[in-house]
Amino acid sequence: MARHLVIGNGKCLINLDQSCFIRDLYYPYVGQVNHTGGQPCRFGVWANGSFAWLDDPEWTIELGYIENSLVTNVTARHPGLGLELHMNDGVHQRECLYIKRVFIRNRTGEPKEVKLFFHQDLMIDGNEVGDTAAYYPDNRTVFHYKRNYYFMFNGCSKLGGIHQYSTGIKRFHAAEGTWRDAEDGELMGNAIAQGSVDSAIGLRCVLPPGGESTVYYWMAVGSDLEEAKRLDLYVQESQPEKLLSRIVIYWNHWLSRAGDDFGDLPASVVRLFKHSLLIVRTQIDERGAILAANDTDILQYNRDHYSYMWPRDGALIADAMSLAGYHGTVAPFFHFCNRALSPGGYLYHKYNPDGTVGSSWHPYIVDGTPRLPIQEDETALVLHALWKDYERHGEIELPQSLYPTLVRKAASFLCEYVEPSLELPLPSYDLWEERYGIWTYTACSVYAGLTAASSFADLFGDYERSDTYRHVAERIKRGILSRLWDEPSGRFARGLVQRDSGWEKDMTPESSLFGLFAFGVLPATDERVVRTMNAIAAELAVKTEVGGIARYTNDYYFQQTGDLRLVPGNPWIICTLWIAEFRIETARTPEDLDEPRAALERVAGWTLPGGSLPEQLHPLEGTPLSVAPLTWSHATYVETVCKYVRKRKELLMG
Numbered sequence: 001m002a003r004h005l006v007i008g009n010g011k012c013l014i015n016l017d018q019s020c021f022i023r024d025l026y027y028p029y030v031g032q033v034n035h036t037g038g039q040p041c042r043f044g045v046w047a048n049g050s051f052a053w054l055d056d057p058e059w060t061i062e063l064g065y066i067e068n069s070l071v072t073n074v075t076a077r078h079p080g081l082g083l084e085l086h087m088n089d090g091v092h093q094r095e096c097l098y099i100k101r102v103f104i105r106n107r108t109g110e111p112k113e114v115k116l117f118f119h120q121d122l123m124i125d126g127n128e129v130g131d132t133a134a135y136y137p138d139n140r141t142v143f144h145y146k147r148n149y150y151f152m153f154n155g156c157s158k159l160g161g162i163h164q165y166s167t168g169i170k171r172f173h174a175a176e177g178t179w180r181d182a183e184d185g186e187l188m189g190n191a192i193a194q195g196s197v198d199s200a201i202g203l204r205c206v207l208p209p210g211g212e213s214t215v216y217y218w219m220a221v222g223s224d225l226e227e228a229k230r231l232d233l234y235v236q237e238s239q240p241e242k243l244l245s246r247i248v249i250y251w252n253h254w255l256s257r258a259g260d261d262f263g264d265l266p267a268s269v270v271r272l273f274k275h276s277l278l279i280v281r282t283q284i285d286e287r288g289a290i291l292a293a294n295d296t297d298i299l300q301y302n303r304d305h306y307s308y309m310w311p312r313d314g315a316l317i318a319d320a321m322s323l324a325g326y327h328g329t330v331a332p333f334f335h336f337c338n339r340a341l342s343p344g345g346y347l348y349h350k351y352n353p354d355g356t357v358g359s360s361w362h363p364y365i366v367d368g369t370p371r372l373p374i375q376e377d378e379t380a381l382v383l384h385a386l387w388k389d390y391e392r393h394g395e396i397e398l399p400q401s402l403y404p405t406l407v408r409k410a411a412s413f414l415c416e417y418v419e420p421s422l423e424l425p426l427p428s429y430d431l432w433e434e435r436y437g438i439w440t441y442t443a444c445s446v447y448a449g450l451t452a453a454s455s456f457a458d459l460f461g462d463y464e465r466s467d468t469y470r471h472v473a474e475r476i477k478r479g480i481l482s483r484l485w486d487e488p489s490g491r492f493a494r495g496l497v498q499r500d501s502g503w504e505k506d507m508t509p510e511s512s513l514f515g516l517f518a519f520g521v522l523p524a525t526d527e528r529v530v531r532t533m534n535a536i537a538a539e540l541a542v543k544t545e546v547g548g549i550a551r552y553t554n555d556y557y558f559q560q561t562g563d564l565r566l567v568p569g570n571p572w573i574i575c576t577l578w579i580a581e582f583r584i585e586t587a588r589t590p591e592d593l594d595e596p597r598a599a600l601e602r603v604a605g606w607t608l609p610g611g612s613l614p615e616q617l618h619p620l621e622g623t624p625l626s627v628a629p630l631t632w633s634h635a636t637y638v639e640t641v642c643k644y645v646r647k648r649k650e651l652l653m654g
Contacts, residue, residue, distance in 0.1 A: 002017075002018075002295060002297070002608050002612060002614065002624050002627075002628035002629075003015035003016070003017065003023060003024065003294070003295045003297075003612065003628060003629065004016065004017055004018045004063050004608050004609055004610035004612060004628075005017075005020070005063060005065075005072050005074075005089065005610050006070075006279060006282050006283075006294075006612065006629060007070050007071070007072065007089055007090055007091045007098075007282065008026075008030060008070070008091050008281075008282040008283075009091050009092060009093050009094065009095075009096075010030060010281075010284060010285060010286035011027065011028055011029075011030070011096055011285075011286055012025075012026065012027045012028075012030075012091055012096040012098070012221060013025075013026040013027075013030045013031070013091075013282055013283075013294060014026075014089075014091055014098055015294060015295065016072070016089065017040070018061065018063065018609065018610075019040075019043075019053075019054045019055040019059075019061065020043060020054050020061065020063075020072075020074055020076070020087060020089075021040040021041055021042055021043060021054065021055065022036060022040070022041035022098075023036060023038055023039070023040055023041075023296070024036055024038060024294055024295070024296055025041075025122070026294060026307075027096060027149070027221050028096075028223075029285050029287070029289070029353035029354055030282070030283060030284065030285035030286075030289065030291055030294070030353060031283075031285065031289065031291040031294050031307035031308070031309075031352075031353045032307065032352055032353040032354060033125050033126045034123075034126060034294075034296060034307070035122050035123060035124050035125070035126070035149065035151070036121060036122060036123060037123035037126060037127075037128075037296070038296035038297065039121045039123065040055075040119075040121065041118075041119055041120055041121050041122075042054070042055075042117075042118075042119040042121070042179050043116070043117070043118055043119070044116075044117045044119070044179075044182060044183070045078070045081060045083060045085070045114065045115070045116055045117075046114070046115040046116075046117065046182075046185040047081045047082070047083055047112050047113070047114045047115075048110075048112050048113060049185070050080065050081055051182070051183050051184070051185060052078055052080070052081060053179075054076060056078070058078055058079065058080050059076050059077070059078050060076065060077045060078075061074065061075070061076045062074065062075045062076075062609075063609040063610040064609075064610060064611070065275065065278075065610070065611065066088065066248050068251065068252050068255045068274055068278075069090075069247065069248040069251040069252060069278070070090065070091070070247070070251050070278050070281075070282065071088050071089065071090040071244060071247050071248050071251070072087065072088055072089040072090070072610075073086075073087075073088060074086070074087040074088075074089075075087075077107075082106065082107050082108035082110075082112070083104060083105065083106065083107060083112070083114065084104075084105040084107050085102055085103065085104055085105075086102075086103040086105075087100065087101065087102050087103070088100070088101040088244055089101075090243075090244050090247040090248075091247070092243060092247060093246070093247055093250040093251070095231055095234070096220070096221035096222065096231070097218060097219070097220055097221070097231055097234070097235060097243070098218060098219040098221075099216065099217075099218045099235065099240050099243055099244055099247075100216065100217040100218065101214065101215075101216055101240065101241065101244055102116060102214065102215045102216075102217070103212065103213075103214050104116075104205065104207065104212065104213050104214070104215065105207075105210075105211075105212045106207035106208070106209060106210055106211045106212070107210075108209065108210075109209045109210070110209055111206070111207065111208050111209060111211075112206070112207045113204070113206050113207075114204070114205050114206070114207055114213075115163065115164075115185055115202050115203070115204050116202065116203045116204075116205075116215050116217075117179075117182040117187075117200055117201070117202050118153065118155065118200065118201050118202075118203075118217050119177070119178065119179040119182065119198065119199075119200045120133070120142070120144060120151070120153055120198060120199045120200070120201075121170060121177065121179070121198045122144045122151060122197075122198070124144060124145070124146040124147075124149050124151070125146055125147065125149060128170075128171070128195070128196035128197075129195070129196070130146055130194070130195070131144060131145075131146050131194065131195065131196065131197050132144065132145055132146065132192070132193070132194045132197065133167040133168075133192070133193050133194075133197040133198065133199040134167060134191060134192040134193075135165050135167065135191045135192070136152070138229075139154070139229060139232060139233070140154070140161050140162055141153060141154045141162070141232060142154075142162070142165050142167065142199045142201055143225070143228060144197070144199065145225070148223045148224065149221075149223070150221070150222050150223065150224060150225055150227065150228040151219060151220075151221055151228070152219065152220040152221075152222075152228035152229065152231070152232050153199070153201055153217070153218070153219050154201075154217075154218055154220075154232055154235070154236075155201060155203045155215065155216055155217040155218065156203070156215070156216050156236075156240075157203050157204060157205045157213065157214070157215045157216075158205060158213060158214075159204050159205060159206070161203075162201045162202070162203065163202045163203055163204040164186065164187040164189065164201065164202035165187055165189060165199065165200065165201045165202070166178045166181055166187035166188045166189055166190045166199065166200055167190050167191065167192055167193040167197060167198070167199040168181065168188075168190055168193050168197065168198060168199070169193055169195060169196060169197060170196055170197060170198040171196055172195065172196045177198045178190075178198050178199055178200040179198065179200055181200065182200050182202065187200055187201075187202055201217075203215045203217065214241075216240040216241070218232075218235050218240055220232045220234075220235065251278060254278075254281070255274055255277060255278065257324075257325045257326065258273070258274060258277060258324055258325060259325075261645070262641070262645055263644075263645055263648045263649070264597070264648070265597065265600065265641065265644065265645070266601060268601060268604040268605075269597075269600045269601060269604050269641065270641075271604075271611075272603070272604045272607060272611065272613075272637060273637065273638060273641040275611045275634075276613070276634035276635070276637045276638050277321075277324060277326070277634075277638055279611070279612065279613075279629050279631070279634045280317060280320075280321060280631055280634050280635050280638065281326075281329060283629075283631040284329060284330070284332075284333070285353050286332065287332060287336065287353075287354075287355075288332035288333045288334075288335050288336025288337075289309040289314070289333075289336055289351065289352075289353040289354075289355070290309055290313065290314035290317050290318060290330070290333050290631065291306070291307055291308065291309060291353065291631060292306040292307075292308060292309070292310055292313050292627075292630065292631055292632065293305075293306035293307070293615070293627040293628075293629065293630050293631060294306070294307050295627040295628060295629070297627075298626065298627050304359055306627050306630075307353070308350040308351060308352060308353075308358040308359075309336070309350060309351045309352070309353060309358075310349075310350045310378065311337060311340075311347040311350075311351075311378035311379065311381070311382055312375065312377055312378040312381050312431060313631065313632050314333055314336075314337070314382075315333075315378070315381035315382045315384065315385040316381065316385070316632065316635065316636075317330075317631055317632060317635040318330035318333045318334070318385045318389070319384075319385040319388055319389070319639070320635040320636065320638045320639035320642075321635065321638065322385070322388060322389040322392055322393070323388075323392065323638070323639055323642045323643075324638050324639075324642055327389060327392070327393045327395060330389070331389075331395075331398055334382065334385075334386050334389075334398060334402055334406070335401075335402070336351075336355065337382045337406060338402050338405055338406040339355055340355055340357075341379075341405070341406060341409060341410060344413060345379070345409040345410050345411075345412050345413030345414075346372070346374050346376070346379045346410070346413050346417075347374070347378050347379045347382065347410075348360070348373070348374060349362055349373060349374065349375065349378075349429075349433070360373055361433070362374070362375075362429055362433075366436075371436075372417075372428065373429075374428050374429065375428055375429045375430065375431060375433065375442070376414075376417060376425055376426075376428040376442050376445070376446060377428075377431055377439075377441060377442045377445035377446070379410050379413065379414065379449065380410075380414055380442075380445040380446045380448060380449030380450070381445050381448070381449065382406070382410065382449075383406075383407060383410055383411065383448075383449040383450075383452040383453050383456075384445065384448040384449050384451075384452045384519065386398075386399055386402065386406075386407070386452065386456075387399075387451075387452030387455055387456060388452075390456075390459075396459075399456055399459070400460065403456055403460055403462075407452075407453050407456050407457075408453070408465065410449070410453070411449070411450060411453035411465075411469050414446050414449055414450050414453070414472070415450070415468065415469065415472045418472065418475070418476070419438070422438065422479055422483055422496070422503065423475045423476065423478050423479030423482070423483070424438050424443050424476060424479035424480070424483060424484075424496070425438060425442060425443055425446045425476065426438070427498070428442060430442065430495070430512075431512055432512075432551060432552075432557075435495075435497070437495050437496055437497040437498065437506065438495050438496040438497075438503070439494065439495035439512075440480065440484045440492050440493060440494060440495050440510075440512075440513055440515070440516070441495075441510075441512040441513065441515040442495075443476055443479065443480050443484065443495075444480065444515035444516055444518075444519040444521045445515060445519055446473075446476055447473050447476045447477050447480070447519060447520070447521050448519035448520055448521075450469045450470070450472055450473035450476065451469075451470070451473045451520065453465075453469040454466045454467075454469035454470040454473065457469060477521055480492075480516075480521055483496065483503075484496070484505070485528060486505055486507060489507060489535075490531050490535075491513075491528075491531050491532040491535045492513055492516060492528065492532045493505040493506055493507050494506040494507065494508045494509075494510035494512075494513070494552070508552050508553055508554075509535065509536055509539040509540050509552060509553045509568070510536070510551075510552045511536055511540055511549055511550065511551050511552060511572075511575040511578055511579075512551075512578075513532050513533070513536060514533065514536075514578040514579075514581065514582060516528075516529050516532065517529050517533075517582065517585060518578075518581070524582055524585035524586050525585075525586055530586065533579070533582045536549070536579065537549070537579050537582075539553065539568065540552065540553065540568050540569070540575070541568075542566070542567055542568070542569075542570075542571045542619050543565075543566045543567070544566060544567065544619050544620055545622075546571060546617055546618070546619055546620065546621075546622040547571065547576075547602060548571025548572070548573075548575070548576040548602070548606075548617065548619075549571060549572065549575040549576045549578070549579050550567070550568045550569030550570060550571060550572065550575060551569050551572055551575055552568070552569060553568045553569065554568065554569065555568070555569025555570065557570075557616075557626075558570055558616060558625045558626055560618055560619055560620065560625075561619065561620065566619075567619040567620075569619075570616040570617060570618065570619050570625060571616060571617045571619060572615065572616045572617075573603060573606065573613050573614070573615070573616070573617075573630070573633035573636065573637070574632055574633060574636045576599060576602070576603060577599065577600075577603065577636045577637060577639075577640045578636075579599070580595070580596035580599035580600065580640050580644075581596070581639070581640055581643055583595050583596040583599075584596045584640070584643050584644055584647045585643075585647075587647055587651065588651075589651060590648060590651050590652060592651075593644065593647065593648055593651070596640070596644060597644065599640075600637075600640060600641065600644065603637060606622070608624055608628055612628045612629035613628065613629055613630060613633040613634050613637065614626060614627065614628035614629070614630060614633065615627050615628070615630040615632075615633060
């Protein structure tokens with residue numbers, strides 16, 4: 001369950017699997033709509049009478065990217081066919097264009113006729129009803145369409161354009177699809193099909209012994225036929241090789257903002273840091289939504305997906321990208337939240353990329369009692385991230401435009417949503433979306449959100465509101481210190497849960513207590529924080545060769561073993577890095593950074609082939625679990641590296 005290669009431009013996102021098959025195609029929003037539904041768009045090779053799709057086990061495939069870019073760099077070898085392929089895939093940095101380059105080498109002493117077959121299996125607008133696939137003779141392409149979605153496919157080799165084509169019915173009655181038609185090296189040439197359809201095109205080259213040739217394949221995506229034709233012509237006139245080179249150049253320049261001074265961090269960590277910046281960028285829609293993940297294989301387990309904008313994930317990801325210098329990349333996120341804010345001043349559970357409210361499992365009523373179906377930290381952390389971005393970059397226009405509609409409305413809600421007897425926020429769902437109660441992490445985020453709102457009010461001369469926000473923030477802090485610290489255990493509680501007898505502390509070891517220092521309630525060096533974080537590091541450590549830190553004790557999500565002594569839960573990337581960030585914050589000498597540097601190296605070893613980080617790992621096998629790539633994992637890696645580099649400079653300067 002993973003997407004090994006991810007490419008996109010903020011309007012069009014394409015995921016490829018380990019066989020280099022397109023598996024997800026999102027347009028016109030990143031994460032909405034998926035026009036393949038997770039079905040594979042196959043790629044296969046015919047040579048001198050033998051055929052193999054790239055998922056044939058005889059292929060040896062090495063996945064990667066051209067350095068510092070969002071253009072793939074893949075090598076595939078098939079001894080039986082006697083061929084070696086070098087492939088590059090990219091999405092144009094501006095236009096909705098996908099381009100693939102296939103360099104073919106004949107590794108035998110015999111001449112070869114080679115045909116490459118590209119299979120298009122679309123579910124336009126997310127379903128197979130009413131699609132059309134047709135050959136278009138005016139420009140000798142194959143295109144699929146439904147309503148205002150058009151996908152045009154073309155290609156070329158030294159011998160010309162499309163050599164063969166066919167369209168047909170798929171997954172209906174006995175019809176498997178036109179991909180089966182390609183396996184004999186000949187396509188039937190059926191010119192049109194409608195309903196549940198697919199298509200295939202073939203491109204041809206002839207290789208002498210030891211010879212080489214290059215084939216190009218591309219897809220133009222538009223809202224009507226004319227736009228698709230225009231983009232197809234653009235590729236032909238500009239030449240696909242030059243366009244791929246320009247994509248590489250663009251992303252090289254985009255990454256230059258991150259700099260090159262990484263101190264003593266090894267090459268593997270620097271490489272993952274830069275790759276993480278690029279991966280996060282692919283998951284950000286140009287209209288502001290920051291998507292959690294876009295790996296549709298999760299549908300096999302949940303019948304829902306991660307292609308939503310969780311305001312918490314988005315805020316923390318935006319904060320990490322801002323820390324790395326990418327203010328302009330994340331500024332639209334805050335406008336998105338401004339538009340999405342409810343009339344009551346809070347943000348809902350999650351949102352679709354177009355800004356509509358996403359699916360939820362939080363009820364509006366429980367045992368006859370109405371309940372706000374929210375995670376309050378999601379509202380608070382947007383304000384926190386916005387203030388941190390202003391502190392770093394000084395771009396006052398952004399918060400000024402959002403102050404009356406986002407900051408004040410959200411801060412007013414946070415001030416009102418308080419349990420006076422406890423001086424803590426009223427109950428809401430936790431950051432893991434599993435429990436209802438008063439949570440230390442949530443309370444810390446509310447403190448940070450109100451502190452940010454107070455700072456904005458000061459910035460704009462709104463002193464009365466500043467005093468109000470600061471006063472409530474200090475009440476929340478008092479509540480955290482008096483109600484959530486547990487003296488007998490010498491650490492903070494996960495939170496409070498309501499029993500028949502009243503509020504009771506939940507003392508489950510919980511990784512999210514890093515929020516105590518991350519959100520400014522207490523410094524990381526405070527003895528209470530130190531004792532809490534050391535307890536987390538000890539009690540949530542996964543005591544296998546895989547290592548890492550679990551979310552909390554007895555984490556049931558994708559649980560792989562019941563031996564809680566060794567495996568309190570699966571190791572999560574973000575939780576492992578939260579401990580590393582604590583060690584960075586409390587480091588007093590350069591030698592104190594050895595442990596967090598080792599954690600960064602360990603996480604770099606957890607990537608999939610191609611460089612994606614998953615959400616979590618199998619605690620015994622080290623294989624990815626849940627979705628990959630998870631945007632939050634990559635963003636937290638970016639954040640941890642930035643903090644490491646900054647801290648090391650501070651310590652070396654004395």
